Amino acid sequence: MSLTNFPGSSSSGNSAGIPKVTMPALSEMKRQGKPISALTAYDYSTARLVDEAGIDLILVGDSLAQVVLGQDNTLAVTVDEMLHHTRAVRRAVRRALVVADMPFGSYHGPIAEGVANAVRFVKEAGAEAVKIEGPRVELVRELTDAEIPVVAHLGLTPQSVNRMGGYRVQARTNESAARLRADAHALAEAGAGALVLEGVPREVAARITAELAIPTIGIGAGPDCDGQILVFHDLVNLTFAPPAKFVRRYADAATLFRTAIERYREDVEHHAFPSDSESYHLPAPARKAVIEMPDDSDAVVNSDARQDFDEFGAA
Numbered sequence: 009m010s011l012t013n014f015p016g017s018s019s020s021g022n023s024a025g026i027p028k029v030t031m032p033a034l035s036e037m038k039r040q041g042k043p044i045s046a047l048t049a050y051d052y053s054t055a056r057l058v059d060e061a062g063i064d065l066i067l068v069g070d071s072l073a074q075v076v077l078g079q080d081n082t083l084a085v086t087v088d089e090m091l092h093h094t095r096a097v098r099r100a101v102r103r104a105l106v107v108a109d110m111p112f113g114s115y116h117g118p119i120a121e122g123v124a125n126a127v128r129f130v131k132e133a134g135a136e137a138v139k140i141e142g143p144r145v146e147l148v149r150e151l152t153d154a155e156i157p158v159v160a161h162l163g164l165t166p167q168s169v170n171r172m173g174g175y176r177v178q179a180r181t182n183e184s185a186a187r188l189r190a191d192a193h194a195l196a197e198a199g200a201g202a203l204v205l206e207g208v209p210r211e212v213a214a215r216i217t218a219e220l221a222i223p224t225i226g227i228g229a230g231p232d233c234d235g236q237i238l239v240f241h242d243l244v245n246l247t248f249a250p251p252a253k254f255v256r257r258y259a260d261a262a263t264l265f266r267t268a269i270e271r272y273r274e275d276v277e278h279h280a281f282p283s284d285s286e287s288y289h290l291p292a293p294a295r296k297a298v299i300e301m302p303d304d305s306d307a308v309v310n311s312d313a314r315q316d317f318d319e320f321g322a323a
């Protein structure tokens with residue numbers, strides 16, 4: 009069957025009639041000078057909010073190891089865990105480009121193994137592109153040949169934390185900046201569709217952005233990139249740690265959630281939740297029968313009365 013002009017195909021739109029963001033669309037945005045907004049998401053509800061807010065690219069980042077799973081760094085998260093979260097995000101998203109982060113170890117061995125793992129993200133989780141860290145030029149070429157769009161990631165690459173000796177701004181010397189620039193060009197030439205630049209001086213990111221035809225998406229890389237990405241939990245203050253310099257907090261979800269949870273606990277402790285109007289009731293005759301039921305009776309509620317229990321509505 010030909011998919012040309014097939015209205016429901018993901019390249020032209022979706023069942024809701026919303027134009028889908030694609031990898032080529034991101035390059036077009038760069039050409040038109042339109043900034044690209046990107047954010048991480050790891051589950052259905054946040055992905056829905058992020059997508060409905062009009063964010064262009066949603067990354068199921070391996071940062072989920074830290075912000076969702078409570079691990080110290082991103083190294084331990086597995087392919088199966090990333091697939092599980094990518095599926096949840098994919099179910100929620102109508103418009104944004106869904107990019108799955110390939111976790112540490114899933115593309116560091118033979119290239120064929122990296123390609124096979126990337127195929128799983130597309131086939132089993134519905135990812136529309138994968139992100140890989142570092143100057144893995146040959147792998148990018150192979151993935152592109154295998155029809156898998158790639159977002160490359162250079163600069164502070166968190167999966168290299170042990171080699172880097174911590175999370176440090178990269179490309180601070182002429183030599184390392186030149187290397188980063190050369191790597192960026194090589195990845196673009198190999199077919200990467202976009203490049204995340206993390207933790208690099210503004211001037212270096214600006215130069216690379218000006219030179220590449222593909223869009224750069226910055227995080228801690230200054231305002232001159234073609235787009236910006238943040239970790240969702242940083243944006244809304246759900247990280248339980250002081251934010252990095254480049255993070256801007258747009259909401260205080262920790263305070264909002266904490267207050268709601270404490271109010272709920274207090275209401276339960278003071279018998280103020282649930283109220284009578286938040287309870288289900290028997291119809292009048294059955295109510296009377298239950299109230300007047302002798303203590304040792306195991307009488308069953310009749311079928312009319314059961315109806316009220318069976319219909320768990322919103323109100």
Ligand code: KIV
Pocket residue numbers: 048067068069070071072109204206227237238239
């Ligand atoms: O895993 C992640 O969240 C990332 C960043 C680019 C946001 O890789």
